[in-house]
Amino acid sequence: MKESPSKKAEILAVAGGTLLSWYDANKRDLPWRGSNDPYAIWVSEILLQQTTVAAVLDRYPKFLERFPNIETLAAASEEEVLAELQGLGYYRRFRAMRRAALEIVEGGGGKLPEDVAAWKALPGIGDYTAGAIVSIAFNQAHAAVDGNVVRVLTRLLALPGIHESLAAKRKLGEEVLTMMPAGCASRFNQALFDLGATVCVPKDPRCETCPIRSSCLARTKNEVHLYPERPIKKAMVDVKVAVALIEENGSFLMTRRAAKESRMPGFRELPEIWVMDENEPRDQLHRLLAERFNGRVAIGDELAEARHTITHHRLFCTLYSCQLAVSSQPGGEWVNPANLDEVPTSTITKKLLRRLASEL
Ligand code: SF4
Incomplete structure (x- = not known):
């Protein structure tokens, strides 16, 4: 049975407040946490695309040591940037990051944008990355819907359907904003990432220790295994x-x-x-x-x-x-x-x- 809009809003509001308190006590200690420098946050988000946290942990501080600010990144050759990041895969993202650094330095005097639309106009920056940067660095109320967030939201609301398209993620982004306590975008988006990465994990989620278990519709219906729905995979x-x-x-x-x-x-x-x-x-x-x-x-x-x-x-x-x-x-x-x-x-x-x- 589909929940009424008011019931859904209530579930989201209750879960949002609980999740934020849980994050304050349980947040992961990660090298990109605690900074609101948009350059450092941008770099962390690009390195984390399609890559595990474990693979990025050592590389992130080394990258920032080599290219500590937008000017040093813009001045580096593509080959220098790729050599520093080799082994991480998906290299198009690093080329785009360097091109974006050049655009910011040459066109914007080196000042990183604060506006989500300005970030999205740069090479290699989509909805998720722009939302993550402006919410974490500037505490602006924008959603950042990655795989973790899709998993948590589809389970919390027992949402059927495949949520991989841009349109589906934007729709989920609206639910995130309903859930987000006012003035807490930075902590709240990171709370969602952490819940998806450590508790509401893909296989065998730890529902018994989950802070939002009493709001979670998939858990109440004993249907956690049904969400998120997955597209059929190509055969190897x-x-x-x-x-x-x-x-x-x-x-x-x-x-x-x-x-x-x-x-x-x-x-x-x-x-x-x-x-x-x-x-x-x-x-x-x-x-x-x-x-x-x-x-x-x-x-x-x-x-x-x-x-x-x-x-x-x-x-x-x-x-x-x-x-x-x-x-x-x-x-x-x-x-x-x-x-x-x-x-x-x-x-x-x-x-x-x-x-x-x-x-x-
Ligand atoms: S109760 Fe379980 S399925 Fe629901 S959000 Fe928490 S970990 Fe995920």
Whole structure:
């Protein structure tokens, strides 16, 4: 049975007040907490996109040490920014952050905006990030609906339907604003994040210790497992990836991914080929190297193996020792492995080289 609007508003108001008190006593101790510097908050939100808190904990203070303010970030090259953040994945967000820093410094004299619409006009900033920045930094009453908030709200109100579209999240944002006690946007949005991350977790939520359990409709109806509804996932596809290690004077031949590539544009990688059919990876790698480097090629031993997952692709990567007849390679660049941390390098390449080093 659908709740009446007044009943729903009552549930939201009661849960909102309780949640805020719970947050004051239970908030997570995170390095980006306690600051209302919009630059530091913006950086934390970008680093946390599609990335776990655990993965960001060490990288965030290091990033701020290297680029402590908008001016230093705007003055850095894209390569310097990507090298600092390599390993975190989804690199388009970091390129956009640097472009936004340039726009703020060149167009706005380095003053970070306070207005949610001005943030959304910058590269890489959507509803969620803009709402999070202005609510946390300036305590403005804006919602910031991420996966945690979707989970908490759909369970609290027993809301059916898939809430992944922008329109569905905006609708949930209205519920968040109904729930938010006046003048408490900064603490309240962070309270919702914390509840979703530590109590109302995806699997086996800790309802017995949840501060808003007496308001929660999904719990009352014993239907917590039904929310949030999920779209049907794409089936995983297994891919064999053959990767070439071509060495000369202690350096490896690498290529640079094209700027128009959707995945990791501009990153260096060892030459690789994905094989999704019955073809022999070794033969496909031979063909790739012969075409790309225009020379005689010999494929030798298997040196290392690694696994990696990219969206719905499960990659089984094998590194082969390879030789080329000529060392001048117009399509490639010789990179000393000691310098790999200074150049943005693909995760598959890094994993295989780490595995190789550990096996030597
Ligand atoms: S009672 Fe359970 S399902 Fe409801 S909000 Fe709390 S943890 Fe989530």
